[in-house]
Amino acid sequence: MAAERRGPxxxxxxxxxxxxGWALRAANGRQLGVGVRTYRGEAELADALxxxxxxxAALRCTVGQSEARLWxxxxxxxxRTTRPGAADAAGPVARSARGYLRRDQCQAGVEGFRAGLQHLGQELRRLGRDGQWPW
Known part of the structure; x- marks a missing residue:
C-alpha cells in the first residue's frame, strides 16, 4: 500500500x-486560503491553479481589517496584459479563509499560504506531472 502524501x-x-472554486488546506485540515474567483469547469480551474x-513568487498580498474589525x-x-482597460478588471485571486484577531496572526496566515503554494510547486516538480490536474 502506497503511503499517502503529507502536506497541503x-x-x-x-x-x-x-x-x-478552490481552497488550500494544510495537512492538519486547517484552511490556508481560498480562491476568490469561480471557474466554469475543471480545465479552467486547473489552468488558474x-x-x-x-x-x-510574484504574488502581492495585502493585509487589512474587515467590517467586523478582523484582520x-x-x-x-x-x-500580464497590455489590453486597454484590462487593469480595471484585475482583481484578487485568493483571500484568507477566516478573519484573525491580530495583525501578526494574519501576516502568519499569509506566510502559511505562501508556504503551502511553495510546497505544491515542489511536489509538482518532484512528480514531473507538468501541472496536470488533479495533483
Whole structure:
C-alpha cells in the first residue's frame, strides 16, 4: 500500500451556479486560503491553479481589517496584459479563509499560504506531472 502524501492539499469547491472554486488546506485540515474567483469547469480551474503555483513568487498580498474589525489578507497576481482597460478588471485571486484577531496572526496566515503554494510547486516538480490536474 502506497503511503499517502503529507502536506497541503488543493480542494475543489463546488459553487451554487455549477461553477468551481478552490481552497488550500494544510495537512492538519486547517484552511490556508481560498480562491476568490469561480471557474466554469475543471480545465479552467486547473489552468488558474497552475498559474497561481507557477507565479507564486510574484504574488502581492495585502493585509487589512474587515467590517467586523478582523484582520484579513488578499492576494493578487500581477496583470500580464497590455489590453486597454484590462487593469480595471484585475482583481484578487485568493483571500484568507477566516478573519484573525491580530495583525501578526494574519501576516502568519499569509506566510502559511505562501508556504503551502511553495510546497505544491515542489511536489509538482518532484512528480514531473507538468501541472496536470488533479495533483
Amino acid at each position: 492539499k488543493l480542494l475543489t469547491v463546488p459553487a451554487g451556479d455549477r461553477s468551481l 497552475r498559474e497561481l503555483i507557477i507565479e507564486r 484579513v489578507w488578499t492576494a493578487y497576481l500581477p496583470l
